[in-house]
Ligand SMILES: Nc1ncnc2c1ncn2[C@@H]1O[C@H](COP(=O)(O)OP(=O)(O)OP(=O)(O)O)[C@@H](O)[C@H]1O
């Protein structure tokens with residue numbers, strides 16, 4: 001138990017020590033997105049009746065920040081440790097692969113939630129953002145971050161160089177987040193694109209998360225949560241298999 | 252009694268390259284053991300398999316009776332490894348690094364022992380300095396300290412003295428010798444053969460993934476038959492009758508390899524006959540370096556002879 005807690009502590013300390021970069025900077029960029037999009041689109045779009053576009057946008061942006069940071073945390077920590085070689089200290093220790101998995105996922109979830117909470121608190125200064133169900137908000141924040149944290153482990157283990165990791169991020173994570181309905185309700189899309197969006201697991205994360213704020217969503221939040229949880233389990237299973245066989249880390 | 256390390260028929264292939272070809276090795280508890288071999292012989296690969304950093308393609312390894320794959324938790328708890336590569340985590344200070352490493356092994360209140368290691372490795376004034384700001388030799392000391400945080404009964408050091416100054420080298424060996432006296436089993440690799448000779452009781456020599464010598468240093472050195480004589484002559488010419496015995500020549504010194512002490516008489520006679528005067532004469536004791544060179548050359552010759560045979564066959 002102590003071994004696992006120490007690895008978790010180390011992973012938390014790692015991003016906390018550079019908190020300006022890992023928590024503060026993403027908060028600032030998310031708020032910038034918010035200012036720009038709300039300024040440009042406020043008068044033109046109304047996603048849900050009676051909900052101002054800026055207010056509609058806020059949960060999506062918060063979730064996007066959480067997803068990106070949860071992914072960035074586990075993936076960059078792992079690839080740095082792999083490239084600099086200090087992953088040996090973890091690999092030499094009597095830690096099971098499940099403990100390693102859990103520590104990396106939890107630390108990344110904490111970073112994701114910290115960024116998300118930070119953005120939310122700042123937006124409260126400027127906008128009136130209702131939360132109708134903290135439980136839904138929390139459940140989707142948790143599951144979304146955990147899903148991306150596990151994906152981050154896969155990317156961090158698979159990538160051998162920083163540009164491979166950047167490719168994973170730019171060609172998989174970024175498009176999936178942008179196309180998940182952060183900036184729009186998918187009901188505004190033509191049917192083909194609407195159908196395609198339903199194949200994107202991140203769509204369910206954002207849609208369910210938004211339900212916690214407005215009690216309105218494109219899909220039932222129960223269904224969304226089920227889909228997100230299933231994705232998390234599938235990705236976790238894959239990650240655990242990779243860790244178990246020591247793929248690319250125990251040659 | 253359970254051996255400290257038991258390696259059974261370990262093979263390791265990296266793609267088509269065979270890094271280890273069936274290694275068998277047993278290191279007893281309390282031994283001070285050296286693993287020697289040229290670059291690329293497979294020393295680090297073997298250590299990595301013992302440490303669980305690499306998986307053997309075939310064979311098994313036990314540390315204090317614990318299988319390194321099946322029973323990895325117990326095996327890793329009793330093992331401390333100093334890796335060959337100079338690795339460190341740039342996010343932390345020396346002290347944090349050691350505390351985190353202790354925690355990985357499930358140790359909570361390990362402050363007193365950490366202080367002791369820090370003191371022995373002369374890191375006290377660097378305890379709160381970030382790892383990034385340490386010199387190479389200091390980083391190496393931290394690596395040693397990290398391997399010792401959990402007081403492992405078996406300690407493996409992969410070239411711990413590469414790039415380390417004389418003072419630390421002596422300090423390090425003093426510390427390691429003390430640990431050995433207290434009962435810790437020590438396994439080290441080094442390219443400084445004098446170091447191995449001075450410290451270790453037994454050595455294994457690896458060559459291309461196979462153990463080609465495994466014995467106590469005394470037996471290995473005694474196994475070298477014959478002796479070597481170093482001469483300085485006036486005039487500075489080696490009589491032609493002695494040329495077949497010449498093993499090397501440098502700066503006016505001739506080193507002759509003799510099959511036995513009885514040949515000394517023949518040498519003296521030849522010198523007298525040629526009118527050479529002996530200015531200096533030394534009989535060189537065989538040492539580990541000589542054993543090493545002979546062992547490495549020996550199997551090489553046998554092999555190239557075999558190759559010559561097989562290539563000769565078609566004609
Ligand atoms: N991860 C790897 N992938 C491919 N080949 C490897 C790998 N690790 C080691 N090798 C190869 O295995 C062989 C043995 O290497 P090893 O590092 O064990 O040698 P060594 O005896 O420790 O040498 P040195 O004295 O230089 O440290 C070498 O030919 C090396 O190139």
Ligand SMILES: [Mg+2]
Nearest residue numbers: 294295296335
């Ligand atoms: Mg090596």
